[in-house]
Amino acid sequence: MAESMHRFPGYDVLAKRDTPSWNPQTRRVIEERLALPPQAHGFFTEAEWRTLNAVCARILPQPPDRADPVPIAALLDQQMQQNRGDGFRQADMPPLREAWRRGLAAIEAEARLRHGAAFHALAAAQQDALLHSIQQGEVRAAEWQGLPVAHFFKARLLHDIVDAYYAHPTAWNEIGFGGPASPRGYVRMGFDRRDPWEAVERKP
């Protein structure tokens, strides 16, 4: 889907930055997020970084004509640097950083075993097929040893990528979310009621 096919044409949550919808602390937090360089990484190695970027591009493919793509991989690297987990993990799952490092290594190994090539070098369809088999837990590489494969895919890989993406204003624009709202909230609550500071949906 090209960005030009947007459901909410012209909507930009950032346009509300200087309105009563945004308080100072929200401005600060979102500005920090927007300032993150897409190539910034201090946790992942170069090899991991290449695999990770390729994985993110398949889990949440972004339109090529997008002006401000979500820097998913950089957000994940930041999460790893801060070691920001969920506050729990299942008994058979390694801690956050270890899970990601081992997971990425295993994805890479799986790609080489199946296709004799690096994951990032595969065609999109091959990458998708490989990710689907990981989701089903159908893997062959020895590197998966000690990782609960399907659970890793769902609770770690998918979960962290999706958390990063939908925490970004670009994603909020895409889905017509009102975005930050404090001190001003909303007034019109019923069916088909829209406050003037909410997104207008393009009707077919």
Place this chain on the structure above:
Amino acid sequence: MSASDNHSGASPGGPDRPAGEDPLVTPRARQGRAPDVFRPGAWLPMREYPEDEPVDFAIIGTGAGGSTLACRLAEHGFGVVALEAGPFWRPLEDFASDELEQSKLYWLDERITDGEDPIEMGRNNSGRSVGGSMVHFAMVSLRFRPEWFSARSSLGYGVDWPIPWQEMWRYYAEVEEALKIAGPVRYPWGPPRGRYPYRAHEVNAAGLVLARGCEALGIPWAPVPLATVSAPRGQSPPCVYRGFCIIGCSTNAKQSPLVTWIPRAIRAGAEIRDLAMAGRVELGPRGRVSGVHYHREGRWRFQRARNVVVAGYAVETPRLLLNSACPAFPDGLANRSGLVGKNLMVHSGHGVFGRVEEEVRWYKGPPSLALTEHWNYTDTGKDFDGGYVPMSQGPLPVEWANVLTARGIWGEDLRQRMTDYIHGAGAKIVGEVMPQERNRVTLDAEQDRFGLPVARVTFSYCDNDRRLIRHALRFQRQLLEGAGVTGLFDVEDTAHLMGTCRMGTDPVRSVTDADGRCWDIPNLWVCDGSLFPTSGAVNPSLTIQALACRAADRIRTLARRGEL
């Protein structure tokens, strides 16, 4: 950073303020003052108690149970020190409208989960701050059905509570008044009750979908009684329907303990110590506890106390008691019954979602504004024990995306479906879960940053739980079909934590008596969700606060009789 930004939240997501100002690093409540949550940069004078003289009550945890008890005990004239592992937030300055940033409200230290149905912790159920989990709760404030207090003798399942419902009813009214609960004039279920202190909130479109479904089925629905004010109250402005409630209310409309019980407690002479992590309760001479070892400002300290109350919620409370094992209590403090940590309960939170033609924009307003307690008060047509209550939903984007990925959806498909966000509608239950001893909190070999063994949380549904869930999913499908929702799909979830230090009338079958007083140690108390013998099928915080109000009154009575 501009001057006005100086007090904004410490961000786990970026460059922070100097360490001296970061509320996650440096305590705020000290040197005789605590943050005044209603005025930026302002302080309330706070009494301080010395560590080496026994304070009447040292309370561990300042959530629904701990803060309420701290307030009421202080108002009854007792000396109170409340230790809280989390920070003391100033919502007006610290709370951003952002899901990622606000993860700072959760208990994010590791816990290990297992069992057949491992539960999600962290943002799903555990807070860590002054005010506890209610700082990011959804404000739903419901009373138990009266018969649930005698579940075994009246309804034939679970166990009886040691407190008659009429007594709980009085304390419910006290809490509803203290939080100015906004609810309907006439609530459709249960015995007659006084009207709610504040008028009900307007029901948003997401709630109206549920209402439409109930009307199609010919069963009653109601606006949800909520702990956020529908008109100004003191320094709290009315709710502005910004919809970020479960990541913290930045306007102080929400009547969480942080803006209700805590300021009251401080005014009544309680001391709150933030960033104070209790690690062990010390058993002293004569079979009584003597105080609490806790970590604050870089070192371990000891607060002496005549009484210790554990109020860390259903995982941290048993963890602390188990971590406090000593020669007299090798299996954990106050654990002669062997029940500390056992009978952990959650609520099943299974739901059904879909799409409606109208724009719903369910991010507006508190997440749950309409419900039906039909299956809590109807006993026929059920193939299970217990009850459940479907409620309307309003997930924020990250939360909603996680609902879709849990179904295995990703890629272009996920992005496409997410663009339907403003047409989403659905319902989720708070469903009763049976107490089972195999569901429990134990200690894991792994240690946290304080060197304390972390909790291992084991959970599996029983057959009755599964039958209830099946019934609830079927019913919610009917409800939503009747409301014109299409493309329905089921989701699995849990909410809330209860049990693990159940109260009762028999020292062999419970950990504490009806007052939360441990059978094994007369000056050790529990006051939080871990006391619940059964889970009921409504959100627990109103009941936890009612128990705390009752415990405070009972403690005053016992003290007057010389029975403390």
